[in-house]
Amino acid sequence: xxxxxxxxxxxxxxxxxxxxxxxxxxxxxxxxxxxxxxxxxxxxxxxxxxxxxxxxxxxxxxxxxxxxxxxxxxxxxxxxxxxxxxxxxxxxxxxxxxxxxxxxxxxxxxxxxxxxxxxxxxxxxxxxxxxxxxxxxxxxxxxxxxxxxxxxxxxxxxxxxxxxxxxxxxxxxxxxxxxxxxxxxxxxxxxxxxxxxxxxxxxxxxxxxxxxxxxxxxxxxxxxxxxxxxxxxxxxxxxxxxxxxxxxxxxxxxxx
Numbered sequence: 001x002x003x004x005x006x007x008x009x010x011x012x013x014x015x016x017x018x019x020x021x022x023x024x025x026x027x028x029x030x031x032x033x034x035x036x037x038x039x040x041x042x043x044x045x046x047x048x049x050x051x052x053x054x055x056x057x058x059x060x061x062x063x064x065x066x067x068x069x070x071x072x073x074x075x076x077x078x079x080x081x082x083x084x085x086x087x088x089x090x091x092x093x094x095x096x097x098x099x100x101x102x103x104x105x106x107x108x109x110x111x112x113x114x115x116x117x118x119x120x121x122x123x124x125x126x127x128x129x130x131x132x133x134x135x136x137x138x139x140x141x142x143x144x145x146x147x148x149x150x151x152x153x154x155x156x157x158x159x160x161x162x163x164x165x166x167x168x169x170x171x172x173x174x175x176x177x178x179x180x181x182x183x184x185x186x187x188x189x190x191x192x193x194x195x196x197x198x199x200x201x202x203x204x205x206x207x208x209x210x211x212x213x214x215x216x217x218x219x220x221x222x223x224x225x226x227x228x229x230x231x232x233x234x235x236x237x238x239x240x241x242x243x244x245x246x247x248x249x250x251x252x253x254x255x256x
Contacts, residue, residue: 005235010031011083011134012234015066015075015123016093018045021146021226025090029234030057036087039064039075041093048135066093066119067111076126085134086127088234091120092146096162099209104160110160112161117168124176127225128183135184140242142240143180143187145173149253152191157203166191170245177243186242188233193249195221216251 012029016022017038026049029036035058046061053059060082064075079086095115099107116207124131124143131141148156150159151166152236173189194203194211203211212219232238247253 004237005231006033007088007231008233010034010087010234011037011085012088012090013037013039013079013086013127014090014092015039015064015119016146017090018042018049021192021195022090023049024195024226025092025230026059026221027053027056027223028231030054030059032231033057034234036060037062037079037083037161039066039093041065066123067095067115069118069122072119072122073101073126076123076130079127079184080130083108086130087134088142089124089127089131089142090144090230091123091144093119094146094162094166096159098157098159098162100158101160104158108161109164112165113168116162116165117172120169121172121176124187128180128185131185132183139236139239141185142238143173143176143185144230144233145169145187145189147173147189147191149191149193149247149249152245152253153229173245174243177198181242186233188238188241188243189245190233191245191247191249191253192225192226193247193252194222195223195226213251214255217248217253219250221248221250225244 012034014026018040019027030053037060039062043063050061065071119145134141147169148166150163177187
């Protein structure tokens with residue numbers, strides 16, 4: 001039982017790992033003994049985060065544009081050239097777009113679905129050989145997709161492309177879980193509520209008090225909350241969990 005939540009020695013890839021929720025997960029993995037590749041579109045941001053996290057373990061920066069299939073394949077090829085096995089893939093990179101319904105453009109749907117949904121699918125498929133090689137009896141490889149509570153309920157903000165794309169992430173996770181279980185790979189989605197991040201900064205600035213008031217637990221998420229669920233899903237403790245969508249939101253999704 002002492003090793004139930006251990007991820008020591010595992011190789012993890014965390015997309016969107018240079019900030020926000022991705023950085024929270026990457027830090028939790030590094031500090032608990034995993035070798036982590038952080039991927040982000042901005043190379044300088046990746047390098048800065050990897051240098052900081054490498055003070056606590058092993059973290060490697062990899063620049064990648066995951067909004068295209070070619071970009072996903074390029075990242076997978078870069079990882080495959082360094083690692084024959086990938087134990088954990090965290091698909092966290094995402095985009096948001098808020099605008100009034102009367103002017104909400106097609107470009108917003110394209111941006112959100114290209115990165116939030118198609119990027120998740122393309123990178124998972126591209127890394128299947130490394131994930132399959134990492135799978136062991138009783139210890140499958142793991143894919144963890146970061147969705148949102150806005151994909152579980154109707155959000156208050158006008159984020160039509162974001163919320164519908166996150167709902168798609170949740171269902172895609174279930175479909176992939178069903179298809180990949182026989183190949184030794186689990187697939188789950190995490191649906192975060194409000195956390196401190198660049199994407200949430202303006203919302204929290206303007207509506208932070210109201211968001212806290214709406215949360216049954218009376219606070220927004222902290223880095224340990226996100227690291228905890230990601231470590232659970234990557235460890236032996238989460239080995240029999242697949243096809244789940246797990247809210248990490250202090251109970252906000254129970255109120256509507």
